[in-house]
Amino acid sequence: MISLHAFLRQVLPIGIAMAMTIGSLSAHEVQGPSPSAGLGALVFPTSANSHEAQAQFERAALLLHLFEYEDAAAAFIKAQSLEPDFVMAVWGEAMTHNHPLWNQLDEEAGRKALRKLGEAPAERAKKAKTAREKDYLSAVEILYSGSGNKVERDARYDKAMQAMATKYPDDDQAQLFHALALEGRSEGVRNVPDYLQAAAIAERMFRRNPQNPGAAHYWIHGMDDPEHAAGAIEAARALSKIAPDAGHAQHMTSHIFIALGLWDDLIQANEEAVRVVYAHARERGKPEVHCFHYNEWLLYGYFQQGRRREANALLLSCKRTGDAGLKATGGKEAATLADRFHDSLPTMRATTVIESGDWNGAAVQLAADHHDGDYSNAVAVFASGYAAAQRDDFAQATESLQALSRIVDATSPDGEAMQLLDYLTILRDDLDGAIAFRRGDVDAAIQRVGRAATRMDMLAFDFGPPVTIKPPRELLGEILLASGKPDDAAEEFRKSLKAAPNRALSLLGLARAEDALKDHAAAASTYAKLLKIWHRADNDLPAMQEARQYMAR
Structure with missing residues (x-):
């Protein structure tokens, strides 16, 4: 350091x-x-x-x-x-x-x-x-x-x-x-x-x-x-406090909060940021669209706190207000809005699919227009394919993998997006490994997701929610844990948490790995950390019930 x-x-x-x-x-x-x-x-x-x-x-x-x-x-x-x-x-x-x-x-x-x-x-x-x-x-x-x-x-x-x-x-x-x-x-x-x-x-x-x-x-x-x-x-x-009338100032504070896993602060910052943005839009007679950068971070924060209902509602509001905004605008402004909307909605949808774990839910079914060949298209394809793999729909999962591979093959190194090709390749390898694991080929799954994790480790750190939607170290930990290798899984979850402190799915995986290793004190500590993070979670959040039951034992 x-x-x-x-x-x-x-x-x-x-x-x-x-x-x-x-x-x-x-x-x-x-x-x-x-x-x-x-x-x-x-x-x-x-x-x-x-x-x-x-x-x-x-x-x-x-x-x-x-x-x-x-x-x-x-x-x-x-x-x-x-x-x-x-x-x-x-x-x-x-x-x-x-x-x-x-x-x-x-x-x-x-x-x-x-x-x-x-x-x-x-x-x-x-x-x-x-x-x-x-x-x-x-x-x-x-x-x-x-x-x-x-x-x-x-x-x-x-x-x-x-x-x-x-x-x-x-x-x-x-x-x-x-x-x-x-x-x-x-x-x-x-x-x-x-x-x-x-x-x-x-x-x-x-x-x-x-x-x-x-x-x-x-x-x-x-x-x-x-x-x-x-x-x-x-x-x-x-x-x-310096600039209460600037939406970016409100959001910018959350760059530090997300890097430290301070979810209460992150949510408050981005709720305030979108409040300022919406107020400015109303003052100028522009449409109030519930998408874009600050809402993408807010959605991610809601999921970390187990507030799935609010997160899902925000995604659907993005779709509804985005469609309405496009109808209400014209000319160059409409074209700019369309580009931003068609970039943001697929990202928010993919985040919802991965973080919710609902492989047949509204986010999976949501139609999200996207542009051929760019990152938003890749994350849309990845999310659909990953959900299909989890429900053992191998035909759709394989179709998505092939589409993602075509995107990777068509992408050249780009001086304006220097890590884009790496991110696309990680998405492809994550999906390839997830499909292999669901098919029962554990060795291939570990090899492919491990390759994605190694590539991710070599990249410069990018602030914010996981750029590749599903962190490869976390996915590798889940595969290893399900394959009866809790010691190796725990190590992968710890590496994931180093890059994304207090990320809920990585903490949950770590708690389960620690329990499998019979390290009950460590598991209890990790579950307790999750329960603290989930102080405003939906009451029916399954993982919260799991944590409470473990602590009760």
Whole structure:
């Protein structure tokens, strides 16, 4: 484990207090963090002459730090309307089209924004009124006007932001955008040293201004894996309070909660996130759709707590409101909604199938439109095939396996989704092993699922619910336990829990393996942990009755 304190010793000294003017480069004297209702507060001086434009710019910058990109772009554009040739507002608009932690870059939209200042970088640079603003503009030009592919440009952009952070040690935003560039230069795949260095920078900025949402946000992102998450629990507890009006701020806290298996906190965070999102949708006259990222996490959290009825209701609500939303919208908005809906619904359906263990239930029967060849199609096929295997419908299970194999064969390594092919291969091997086991070929099942588990272990950790829907270590543990090998099974469940702490199905498997090993004290402890997690579970949850009966004995 790489210590956060080791990186703290490497980062730049704090320098002078943020209440002092950053150089003499701004038309606005810096008195302290400027707040924006519900979004936090920051210090981000510019050469703007209009106080109204500066206030709008600062609000936009807060939204940018919160990854509320659409709202941030609108606010930066509003700032431009209040002050013509507002270089930093154009810089900000261009920044909203770069989503580094999602490995997304809309190059055409970014170039279009920058062209507001002129056709060529040199022409645009002349509009900058200070050396600092010219440096900000020069850095973002790398993303949209530079040579080389995205990976090369991201690396150069990170170097540019590192240089800015060094040149302007009292500019908190330069430090934070350097932290974000560090996290983004690995193209959405966790690079632990870079992430920890970014977390150290963000924590330092948090100490200087605990109301800056970017500080808490990037600190969380830098440590949202099980090995390091405890080091960012302070940021997780703070972010939702810093920016109560930002849905992403409410959700983002759950990156730490899921890495630590804190299901009460995860559910509360995502229930609050969707509340904010729904309220904003209503304000804008847009459809309220109960799908997408925050609801995917909420659904998973409900299942961990044994709240199957609420989880199933959320899935069906996703389907109902998604269909209604598509009917109520048109044009480009409808196309965007359709893409998001057809990605989210299959994921929520697959999660429901695996977590509920209901192999003939409503989720299995649910029609989920999907796109040929992409991940959402793969998880839909996997869920159908896995359920079919569990009910010994080998014809459908084999058909699903063949379809999944075709998806794998048609997928090439992708620089924009660097681990996608690995995830698809793990899905295929998991399903292949599950079918083999149900057919009675235990050796083949162990070999195929073991291969999936080894592949998964080699990948960079991906935050959130299991990307492959059914963790291969957990599936391997279940196969070994059912095959009379409880010692090996217990080891697999422990490995699964290391990657996904307090995951209910892995805890349940571990308790059963410990009981089979006659380690009744350990089994009782694990069942007790499950009962604590299930304090709001459905009363008829079979596994909860099993745990209660064991504890009674």
